[in-house]
Amino acid sequence: SAFPHVRFLTSAHQERQFPPDSGAEVAVAGRSNSGKSSAINAIVQRKGLAKTSKTPGATRLINFFELEPGRRLVDLPGYGFAAVPGAMREHWGTLIEGYFRHRETLRGAIVVMDVRHPLTEHDRTMLDLASSRSAPVHIVLTKADKLGRGAGLQAMAGVRKAVGPGVTVQLFSALSGDGVAEARGAMLRLLA
Numbered sequence: 001s002a003f004p005h006v007r008f009l010t011s012a013h014q015e016r017q018f019p020p021d022s023g024a025e026v027a028v029a030g031r032s033n034s035g036k037s038s039a040i041n042a043i044v045q046r047k048g049l050a051k052t053s054k055t056p057g058a059t060r061l062i063n064f065f066e067l068e069p070g071r072r073l074v075d076l077p078g079y080g081f082a083a084v085p086g087a088m089r090e091h092w093g094t095l096i097e098g099y100f101r102h103r104e105t106l107r108g109a110i111v112v113m114d115v116r117h118p119l120t121e122h123d124r125t126m127l128d129l130a131s132s133r134s135a136p137v138h139i140v141l142t143k144a145d146k147l148g149r150g151a152g153l154q155a156m157a158g159v160r161k162a163v164g165p166g167v168t169v170q171l172f173s174a175l176s177g178d179g180v181a182e183a184r185g186a187m188l189r190l191l192a
C-alpha cells in the first residue's frame, strides 16, 4: 500500500471538531457522485476508506484521514445542488468556507470532477475557495473510462484552457486505474 498506516481520524460537522491544526493537509473536494470517494480510495489504495456521498449524513461532514504522522487527507463533503435543502446547504457552505478560511495546515486542494461534466457551479466554488487562499489546485477528471481516448483528451484540454496555467489537470479512472499513480504523485507534491 502507498500509505500502510493510513487511518480515519475524525468527522467534523463544526470547525471546533477539526483535529489540531499542525502538520500538512491536502483537501479533496468534488460534488456528490463525482467519483470522489472512489478516487480517494484508489489513491491511498484502501478500499472503503472514504465513504460514498450516498452514505446518510455524509454531505454534512468533513472527514480527516491521517496518511502518515503529520500528513492528512481531508475529504470535503460535496453535494448535488438540487438535492440539498436550503438549511443544510447553508451549513455546508459555512463549514467548507470556515475550513478554507482558517485552516493553517492546508497545502493544496484536489478537485475531483466527472470528466463528462466538469466545472460545475460546485467545482467553481471549490476553485474560488482554494484560490482565495492561494492554495495550489490539482484537478482530477475521473470516470475517464466512460469516454474514448480522444474525447478524454479533448475534455482535459477544455478544462486546462478554462482554469488557466497554475492549475494542473489530469485524466483518471478508479475503474481502470489509469492516472492513479499520477494523482498520488500530485497529492504528495502538494503535501511536500
Ligand code: GDP
Binding pocket: 030, 031, 032, 033, 034, 035, 036, 037, 038, 039, 051, 052, 053, 054, 142, 143, 144, 145, 146, 172, 173, 174, 175, 176
Ligand atoms: P462520490 O459520491 O463523489 O464519492 O462518488 P463515488 O466514488 O461514490 O462514485 C459515484 C458513482 O460513480 C459510483 O456508482 C461509482 O461506482 C462510480 N464511479 C466512480 N469512479 C468511477 C470511475 O472511475 N469509472 C466509472 N466507470 N465509474 C466510477
